Amino acid sequence: MYLINKCYICFMKDFFSQFDFQSNLLFEDLTESENQAVQNVMEPLVIKKGSMLFYEGGIPTGIYQIKQGKAKKFKRGFSGEEQIFYIYTQEDVLGYHALLGQERYQDSCEALEDLKVNFIAKEDFLRLLNEIPALQQKLIKNIGHEFGVLANIIAVLAQKNQNARLALFLLLLENRFNRNSPIVKGIDLTRDDLANLIGTSPESLGRSLKQFKEQGYIETDKRNIYIKDSLQLEQLLQVKTD
């Protein structure tokens, strides 16, 4: 890799952030009273696996912060096939784009497992934005950052071959899923969802996973994927073409 010396970890952290919406940091840096104001309008909800948090074309009612579980954000192409472009997890905040722009949702979001979320109703959230200018500023900043993330994903899909894409997303997802937890959880997505995310078919994904297992890069248990040699996976990212 580029920097194998002292700041390798910093480098990877910075690297991951290029592909991470970082919407889990949205409510950080608030004062005690601001934070209290946010907490006050949060309504805990449970959302069943397979339910939609929101639909493309739907009218926004509020925003969500995930407290437990995972959700996929996707859009349907013009031929109707679903394309996942982000997997949200614990602490991530979502649904604010449409709200800020006072428009309809541009995409859909579905619970991948039973979800615990905190919901903030539209009016409450808009009021918070008025009361806490720093929050509004941070939100707009983050949308800019997310824009860059999507552009980076475009570059990866257009330029990298399947093994490189898989290696990248495995590293990203493990990093994201284990953000706040010391115990390594593994990557637990259906093969269909993972294939959809990296832009290939489940059969072809299976072929790549098999190669990775044979090389000792990963291990699997049921559908769970555990990274065993992240350095080798990172090497794969250097592969040039598609």
Next chain:
Amino acid sequence: MYLINKCYICFMKDFFSQFDFQSNLLFEDLTESENQAVQNVMEPLVIKKGSMLFYEGGIPTGIYQIKQGKAKKFKRGFSGEEQIFYIYTQEDVLGYHALLGQERYQDSCEALEDLKVNFIAKEDFLRLLNEIPALQQKLIKNIGHEFGVLANIIAVLAQKNQNARLALFLLLLENRFNRNSPIVKGIDLTRDDLANLIGTSPESLGRSLKQFKEQGYIETDKRNIYIKDSLQLEQLLQVKTD
């Protein structure tokens, strides 16, 4: 296609807008006096082919509206290769993301030919946003729309094969380049840029172009590409996989 009857044109217009930033409409719907305020702070500039309007990581100084010529917006992947994700043309406004979020540029923009632009300095533009709330609202709305465009591009790159991607981008670009002009101009990009945009190599792009010519879908003159049978190209979009 889906709707071959009376609203086919409306359908295609709507279809194209899913892939178009529509930043040419940003200064529409202003009152006479608002428009005058905008015109007053615009400074006409000429930018040479190959020059950068801005750089990834650079500090924003203002925004641009292109009055003549084309520019490419791109980002470098982590291995350094350029990935074009948008081609701007006449009337398009660009450079406002970083400004609004008070952050650095997330991407780079380069003139593809000699450009005539109108420049609005940062302070002037921020003042305009304050004076014209409708403009600020429209801007935020448009960023939301652009977000959806990038997601759609991701879906295309991940799901469509090369011929379908080429067909789509040819249709999009012709539509965009001939937006305000009755005379058909053809698509005039280097093979490298076009290949980069659709996510393939120039050699492979050449193969697809040859096929399209043999089928009578397009004609070429020098590097210029003219669409001859847009219906057949639209058929290609229906092709499922990559």
Next chain:
DNA sequence: TTAAATACATAACATTTGTTATATATTTGT
């Protein structure tokens, strides 16, 4: 708990795309 449904693994073959190489055309700078 069991049967049905769904998800997963794998292989063989077809197709698409990448790569390398060479020749021709076009543009640029003097």
Next chain:
DNA sequence: ACAAATATATAACAAATGTTATGTATTTAA
């Protein structure tokens, strides 16, 4: 206008990915 540099076209072969098919494992619902 000319030479040099750059861009384009094309072909043959290699590699990657899509597709179809079949069997096994796992999950779900009764």
